[in-house]
Amino acid sequence: MAWELKQHDFDHTVGRHYAILHDPATGAEHHLVIFTSHSSCPTCGHVKRNDATGALDFKAILKEELANLEKSHAQSTAYARKFNIPVAKVDKK
Amino acid sequence: MSDVRSLIESAVGGDKEDLRRLLLQFNDQFTLHNQVTGTNWVDPTSGVQKASTTPPPPATAVAAGANGTISLQITNPAQAAKATIYHEVSYSTVKNFSQNVTTLPVSPNNTVAIPAPGQAPFVRLRSSYDGATWNTHQLVQQTVVDAGLQSSAASSPAMVLNQSNYATVTGQGAPGEVPVIQVYGPNGPYSGYTAVKGTKQSSRPSATILNSNYQQSQFVAWDGKRFQIGTTLPQVLNDSWEPVGQALVNGAPGGGGTLGGNGSRLTAIV
Numbered sequence: 001m002a003w004e005l006k007q008h009d010f011d012h013t014v015g016r017h018y019a020i021l022h023d024p025a026t027g028a029e030h031h032l033v034i035f036t037s038h039s040s041c042p043t044c045g046h047v048k049r050n051d052a053t054g055a056l057d058f059k060a061i062l063k064e065e066l067a068n069l070e071k072s073h074a075q076s077t078a079y080a081r082k083f084n085i086p087v088a089k090v091d092k093k
Numbered sequence: 094m095s096d097v098r099s100l101i102e103s104a105v106g107g108d109k110e111d112l113r114r115l116l117l118q119f120n121d122q123f124t125l126h127n128q129v130t131g132t133n134w135v136d137p138t139s140g141v142q143k144a145s146t147t148p149p150p151p152a153t154a155v156a157a158g159a160n161g162t163i164s165l166q167i168t169n170p171a172q173a174a175k176a177t178i179y180h181e182v183s184y185s186t187v188k189n190f191s192q193n194v195t196t197l198p199v200s201p202n203n204t205v206a207i208p209a210p211g212q213a214p215f216v217r218l219r220s221s222y223d224g225a226t227w228n229t230h231q232l233v234q235q236t237v238v239d240a241g242l243q244s245s246a247a248s249s250p251a252m253v254l255n256q257s258n259y260a261t262v263t264g265q266g267a268p269g270e271v272p273v274i275q276v277y278g279p280n281g282p283y284s285g286y287t288a289v290k291g292t293k294q295s296s297r298p299s300a301t302i303l304n305s306n307y308q309q310s311q312f313v314a315w316d317g318k319r320f321q322i323g324t325t326l327p328q329v330l331n332d333s334w335e336p337v338g339q340a341l342v343n344g345a346p347g348g349g350g351t352l353g354g355n356g357s358r359l360t361a362i363v
Contacts, residue, residue, distance in 0.1 A: 018319050028285060029285070029299075030283060031276075031299070031320055032302075032303070033300060033302040033303070033319070033322065034302075034304055035304040035305045035322075055271075056304060068282070069283050072283035072284065073284075091295075
């Protein structure tokens with residue numbers, strides 16, 4: 001697979017897991033942000049435990065995201081490969 | 094009676110040593126004045142005389158960047174006589190100044206302001222008495238000077254903005270499911286989008302945001318390195334952040350978008 005995990009870290013101050021997936025051939029990136037902190041009621045602000053966090057499986061999420069990225073870019077990648085078209089790098093400026 | 098006058102009186106009286114000292118003093122004074130005025134009293138010509146080919150010693154400068162402007166404070170070198178020193182400041186994105194060089198107008202001012210919002214160039218300086226003969230360029234500092242961005246506080250309340258993006262931000266979630274927000278470009282999910290600021294277009298990555306608050310409006314911004322999420326628009330209006338769009342994770346329309354459905358993008362064109 002061309003897409004892979006580039007880096008990830010956990011920000012304790014906001015309780016978020018940040019991961020960057022990328023395709024080294026094109027320089028394209030996809031960011032993954034996972035909330036793990038407590039959520040609050042939008043009306044009264046009451047803080048409640050985010051029950052879904054315990055059920056999250058980062059490995060499974062990563063696998064699914066990489067597969068989605070491959071699938072999403074497969075058609076254009078195949079086209080470029082078929083006609084041997086040079087792949088332009090993403091200009092991140 | 095001054096020393097010079099006493100020397101003159103003594104020389105007129107026939108003292109050759111005093112005459113020699115007197116003439117040497119005159120010569121030293123002529124040399125000094127010639128250097129700073131660009132004239133030659135000993136050997137005058139009818140044409141325009143050029144100033145001394147000797148440039149001034151290097152000036153020193155301190156640079157500081159803030160609010161989109163680089164401020165330069167120049168200190169002139171010590172001089173035997175007070176002559177006007179002209180400075181030429183230039184800056185470039187590369188340290189050897191081989192390209193992208195911007196040169197400011199020559200000026201005798203000792204404070205220079207370089208408006209360069211968002212830029213971090215190298216800055217150099219050279220000086221001259223006459224604007225023709227310059228000393229060697231000197232880097233103000235060995236590292237770049239970050240001008241920073243212009244803050245909202247420095248902008249007029251009704252300042253014209255022209256920022257937008259081609260992102261779509263969608264949210265979905267139902268009771269018992271993990272809320273999902275997708276950020277993507279015109280080519281669909283998992284493809285990046287283009288951010289527009291004035292005439293400048295920049296590529297931004299796509300994103301998947303999981304497990305955010307359920308049934309709550311979510312505003313997404315790009316901080317230059319990663320995506321930030323807030324539950325109100327002001328939370329993502331940090332000066333250095335680019336607002337991207339809004340989504341509701343309960344499946345209701347986010348509103349304000351041009352693409353329909355739950356997607357929306359934030360545009361600020363006043």
